[in-house]
Amino acid sequence: MGELKDTIKGLGNEIAGNAKQAAGDARNDPEQKAEGKAQERKGEVQQGVGKVKGAVGDRV
Template sequence: MGELKDKAKGSANKAAGIAKEAVGEVSGNKRLEAEGEAQQMKGKAQKAKGAVKGALGDKV
C-alpha cells in the first residue's frame, strides 16, 4: 500500500512543481520558479521511494 501512496504523492508534487515553475517563469518571479523546481525534485524522490518499496515489497 505504501508504494502506491508514495507514487501518488510524488506525482502530485511533481505536477504542482511544474505549475509553480511555469507561473514563476511567466511572471518573472525567480523565487516561485525555484520553489517549483524544488517541488518537482521532491516529487521525483517520492516516486523513487515508492518504486523501491514496490521492489522490496513495502518492507522499507
C-alpha cells in the same frame, strides 16, 4: 500499499512543481520558479521511494 501512496504523492508534487515553475516564468519570479523546481525534485524522490518499496515488497 505504501508504494502506491508515495508514487501518487510524488506525482502530485511533480505536477504542482511544474505549475509553479510555469507561473514563475510567466511572472518573471525566480523565487517561485525555484520553489517549483524544489517541489518537482521532491516529487521525483517520492516516486523513487515508492518504486523501491514496491520492489522490496515484491521480494519479501
